[in-house]
Amino acid sequence: MLRKITARQRQMIQLLLDNREEITAAEIAGNIGVSVRTVHREMEDTEHILQDFGLTLSRKSGKGIQMNGPETGLGQLRHFLRAEKPAEYSGEERKIFELCSLIETEEPLKLFALAHTLKVTVATVSNDLDELEPWVRKFGLQLVRRRGYGVEITGAEADKRRALCRLAAEHLDQSDLVGRGPQPEGEGSPVFRKLLAAVGQSRLLNVENLLWDMEWNWTAELPESVYMELLLGLSVAVRRWEIGMVIHDSEEKAYPRISDHQNISGAEQFVKQLKNEMNLSLPTSETLYIAEWFDRAQESSGHDDFVHGDIGLMGLVYRLTEQVVKRTGFPFQSDRILREGLLEHVEQALRRIREGTRIRNPLLGPIRKDYQYLFRMIRDAVEELKLDLAVPDEEIAFLVMHFGASTERLSQLRRNVRAILVCASGLSSSRLLGERLRKEMPQLEILGNVSWYEAARMPEEDYDLIISTIDLPMEKDQYIRISPLLTAEETDKLLRYIQNKAPAEDGSASAGEEDQPVTGESVIGRLRSYKGLLDEIDGLVERFRYYSLSNEGMDLENTIGAMLDKLRGSGVTDDPKTLQNRLLEREKMASQVIPDTRLALFHTRSSHVLMSSLTLYRLQSPLILDGNTEVTTILLMLAPKVLSKESLEVLSEISAMLLDTDLMRLLEERPEQEIRTYLSAELLRFFENKR
Missing domain, CATH: 3.40.930.10 (Mannitol-specific EII; Chain A)
Incomplete structure (x- = not known):
């Protein structure tokens, strides 16, 4: 029996039907107004739908995705799309919408009202809530349902904010948060818009600018992941203030170090500025809440120590590397960049797995295909470690990206065009892209992998071009956007961009190291x-x-x-x-x-x-x-x-x-x-x- 399809799946299928040549996931995402990660997430269900018509999807490295099958199947699919009324929301989208709706209000909502909005039955909403209840409890919150009363989420305001931050981390990319302005009404997914609104996306860049206006040294030193977590937490707080959801002074007991905030004076300055801009009156507890965020960001930034994690973690990374060396014969143990990257990644990965966080890797499919041998070797190496937890394929793919970047660090030639990288998928994907760029374009000197907020503030004389995998909050002619996997078309596009943008051979920035001006990483430096x-x-x-x-x-x-x-x-x-x-x-x-x-x-x-x-x-x-x-x-x-x-x-x-x-x-x-x-x-x- 044919299944119901969502509006998003309908859009994806229609694009594949209309484009008889290959189309990339990035192009699909741009056409339907979602992130590349969402496209990869929807692709599996889309393939199951196509199988009902005898159709398949082929993925060609460097080219994209293409629909294949007999003309009869293609004709039946076109007829089905014309006749079928799509389901408005997928099951996952419904749950996101329900969570946002419940956390955004202090009044109970009627089940039939949610069902009407989502165009499903009350029984469907009730079943969704059954599945959401364990997730809600993880944050110290309670899902309350009573006949004739409705449904609501109760608990401390700080815990509701934690839940919103986690929801954003599980379902949004950095590019969703910083790479675009608010979408006009009627464009894009309403669930996507609702989640962005709930986490304060429209205020995020304003909050970030205020944070930098404070001119604190420690914010500039934060790792990208810590900085983004801090920025999201602050934006969620501002959004909650806007809708009247504040932490009352009676909740101060929730803070374990109430008299020991090292950033209390900075938090007072920050909140005072926000209160003036937003014309709000906020209790003292909100200043303490912001101070707690600042403290936590500094404590988790890694600058308080010089040993990555604990010795057990270092031993685990060492054993993993040795297992991969034994299977591949490649001398990974001599790569210090690989070691540092693994130490940083594995610590976070173990925490995600143990906390039960939903792990997403939008590049899983392409990596499993393009790096099939390395994927199998690393999966076997991880199994050999005999860990007391199950490591999903998504995490294996992240590890492949680290080891793949290491294998491509073999031949490093002299560069003459200075580039910086900005990547949304994290440290591993930016390193993999960096190594592929070095291999494909020997004329590139990759100065480093930076976050989008650093790229927007770097002096232009410190680099020749910015290469990014996400939209950036800067003028379009200031950077070039490509995908993390660097397709053949993107390689040609980048070469043309370099020819037009980069300095000439006799220019001071590229004619040779001895002729470079004393800026950035200068000779004296x-x-x-x-x-x-x-x-x-x-x-x-x-x-x-x-x-x-x-x-x-x-x-x-x-x-x-x-x-x-x-x-x-x-x-x-x-x-x-x-x-x-x-x-x-x-x-x-x-x-x-x-x-x-x-x-x-x-x-x-x-x-x-x-x-x-x-x-x-x-x-x-x-x-x-x-x-x-x-x-x-x-x-x-x-x-x-x-x-x-x-x-x-x-x-x-x-x-x-x-x-x-x-x-x-x-x-x-x-x-x-x-x-x-x-x-x-x-x-x-x-x-x-x-x-």
């Missing part, structure tokens, strides 16, 4: 960076010390105290007691034990550390950590709170080196000078690769 790296390496190696620690009868707290006593008079710290407490807190938060060893890494940054320090302790009496692991050796890494980029890179490199079996053996068994020599050689190699 590079020299200072090299000096900073060498100074940090030299200082750390010179200050490295080894001690045999007599800790019989001591617990962990006293052992750490004895370790810090050894640093007295060295000038490393002015407050050992504070450092002792910080190290103990960190040990409670995450494992410090290096997997499959009796070695632990204790590390922290603090204003009470005056210079970076690396110290090794071999314990006379083993400590029991992680429940039942005997630790006999501890490496202590300390660094100042304020740390240069070069110092952070060196310390991060050392922490990653701890996964090397040779270094672990040296730390556990060999004398101080032999360890120092090894560290010197490895850090010199790191420095030479940075040049």
Whole structure:
């Protein structure tokens, strides 16, 4: 029996019928007013519909999507589209609409009113609500339904905002939020418009401009994912203020650190400005709410530490890389960019899987096809890790993007056109696109992967062109938009754009490195960076010390105290007691034990550390950590709170080196000078690769 189709599926099918040649997902998305991710999400159901008519879809790498099948089937499909009245909303769209409607009002809604709006039966809406109830509960909210009363979502205002942020994260792309203005009434999906309105999309760029007007250094240093999460959270708050939904002062008890917001003064400035612009009166609790967002953004930005996640995470990435190396024979373990990217991605991926977040990867289909061999190898490698959770294909595809980018970092030729990349799908897709660009266009020098908000603010003299996979809030002639997979047509389009936009061969920006003006990453800047790296390496190696620690009868707290006593008079710290407490807190938060060893890494940054320090302790009496692991050796890494980029890179490199079996053996068994020599050689190699 033929199935009902949604209005969006009807539009997609009609486009495929009308275009007998291939059409890209990006072109489909542009024609029907949705994101590329939505097109890929709808494609599977669309294929099932076409199968009813004996039709199929073929995807050709570099060209696009094409409908295939006999003329009789195509004719039947055309007749069906003329006769069939489409269902207004898919099941997923209905649930988004229902959630937005319920969270946007404080009054109960009647089931029949929702059913009438969605053009379905009351029983269908009731079934939708049954499926939504577990999702609602995850945010501490309650779905209340009573006969004659209606349905409503009750709970704290802050929890409703969390739910809206998650809803946006699951169903919207960055390009949906920043790449377009509000859609005119009647254009695009009404559900799409409703969700954008609920999360304050029309106010998002205004909020962002105000955030930058504050001129705080820390906002410019936030990673893209953290920045986007912060911006979305602030926009949701502003939208809620506009419709009268505020956090009342009686809800202050919901904040665990009410008197300890490090950004309270900044939040007061920010909220004051918004109150003036919007002519609103807001309670003190809203200032505390904004301060909590600012605090959380700074804490999650990664600048408080120099070790990626915990040691267990580093071990997991190391084992995954080794498994892929074993299967492919490719030396991935030597790629520092790959390692850093995996550490950042895997930490977030594990959190998403454990939280049950719906994981979407719009590039899953093309990646599984274009990188079939690598996809299978990485799936096998992940299975070999024997994790206590199921890793979906969407996450495997993200990993393929990281490893695929690494394989394409083989031949790096000299560049003469400076480009920056902006990608919506995250770090992995931007790196993959960057490597494909380098391979296809040797004349390109990819300066880096930046977020859309950074691209809009970069001085024009620092680059020659911007390449983006999303619409940007800037003039169309300031950048070129392509898809993350770089089709053949897009390669030609980009070449023509470079010829028209990039400077001539004899221009100062592209005629050769020696003729470039001293702007951006200038010669002087590079020299200072090299000096900073060498100074940090030299200082750390010179200050490295080894001690045999007599800790019989001591617990962990006293052992750490004895370790810090050894640093007295060295000038490393002015407050050992504070450092002792910080190290103990960190040990409670995450494992410090290096997997499959009796070695632990204790590390922290603090204003009470005056210079970076690396110290090794071999314990006379083993400590029991992680429940039942005997630790006999501890490496202590300390660094100042304020740390240069070069110092952070060196310390991060050392922490990653701890996964090397040779270094672990040296730390556990060999004398101080032999360890120092090894560290010197490895850090010199790191420095030479940075040049």
